[in-house]
Amino acid sequence: MKILVCVKQVPDMESKFKLNTEGKWYDNTDLAWRMNEYDEYAVEQAVQLKEQVGEADVTVLSIGSDRVKEPMKKALAMGCDRGVHVVDEASFAKDPFEIASIIATFAKDKGFDMIFTGMQSQDRGSAQVGVLVAEMLGLASISTIVEFAYDNGQVTVRRELEGGLKAIVKAKTPALMTCQLGLNKPRYPTLPNIMKAKKKEMLTLEVATLLQVDAVQETTRMYFPEKKGGGIVLEGDVGNMVNEIITILKDKTGVLA
């Protein structure tokens, strides 16, 4: 079985963001980077599927600068077999249509039986790439899965809907799944597996060889939302804070009165 999993590198969302000089994206310097949370579930599911079926080959693909080799190494240490790094210094400026088309161009003719992606990225949050890749390849796809089972070419999943409801959906492979939070428990790479991962193949491709379309949308401006909260901000000594919170709760709410 041939499996593809796509991962994106994103900044830690607790970072102090700054804007880049064009004012169209955040500045890339001084950020802590990690694997997109949704993609961790995708990697784990790909590896679990490999473990289940025995004979499988899992490719992890990521688009970006050299920095994105880090989450790819993590995916290899989690159990993926090979990496494909699509080198692109400007991947952050590409729209979901361009990103999906890069992936689809790579995947076309490679005969992947299963493709896993995150349901969205934590930074851009467009929730489009996975479904677009499947449509470009003419594959069945199911989005937002929180449970996955595979048996003999048949996939059965739970799709998460709003308000605690789930839909049970079945599909035949080849198919693509977009993974939602809570799908599984992503494993921590062990030290021996981190060592082994260093020897795994990492193929490097230039983005120009895979990108055949133009963007269909553009970011004209990025900015910080206007602060309209107007709440009281307490800082400093914890002991003082406790007293202040209690005074305010007594004054402004029926609680503790």
Added chain:
Amino acid sequence: MKALLVGEYRDGKLLGSTYELVAFAEKLGADSAMFLVGSESDLPQYNGTLYFADISKYSEFNPTAHKQLLLDVIAKEQPEMIVFSHSSYGWDLAPRVALALQAAQVSEVIDVVDGNLVVPTCNSKLRRDVKSKTTQTVVTLQGGAFGLSGEPSGSPTLVKVETDAAAQVEFAGYEAVEKGGVDLSKAEIIVSAGRGIGKPDNIEMIANLAQALGGEYGASRPVVDAEWTEHNRQVGTTGQTVSPKLYIACGISGAIQHLVGMKKSEFVVAINTDKDAPIGEVADILAVADLKELVPALTEKINSL
């Protein structure tokens, strides 16, 4: 401008969010028509053309058929904008339609300013203005961003549509989340644990503060996903909607899906090490502190009152 609004049906009922699409079209001053795969027993109160397909024939999850039905309507109506909710239905179907049209899709739109579609980025810490480069644009709207168009009223003019597109996936029914245990929707005081609590043992700290205040404790999704506590304590889109007198969010960043579940709280206290966390936008008090210090200190003080 002409907009096609894609209404939404779930588990045999029209979803109220469908009326948010109508409000959006009104805000844009757009002429609108609606598309719905639904049932005639629960039609939207909408004054306009409703392109309608019977859900008993096309199922509640059959993206291939829904896409084809929609593409046929789009070919006839030629809307500039195709409008979905940013929901499990919308974010699944919208990219399929956008690709077929070779149109831009802009997801999670929260505002329109000078022709730019405004979308949140990085967990709502930043905003982006987006311009579509295609003549048709597909958008998904963040729930609650455009409100409702007043009391819904009207009756649609039905135009029935059909397709014989074959399904690529099989919808095998619904499964409701297990009920029982705590009912946070009735709690007057809720103290919620977010990922910022760091480890499962710290749930106790949160539960203790809730107890000192005579309330219940809740949680954000990562805490539930990690099985640090049970699902019926989850607040948010895919959890419970709560409306307590006091909501204390401990180590919760304030992602939109969490805010949706707690924004009806009367008074909100947020405890967070990050002064810029989006929870600050809805908090009456933002205490910039390590919850591991502040929560036990607060609990002790309250217990001593």
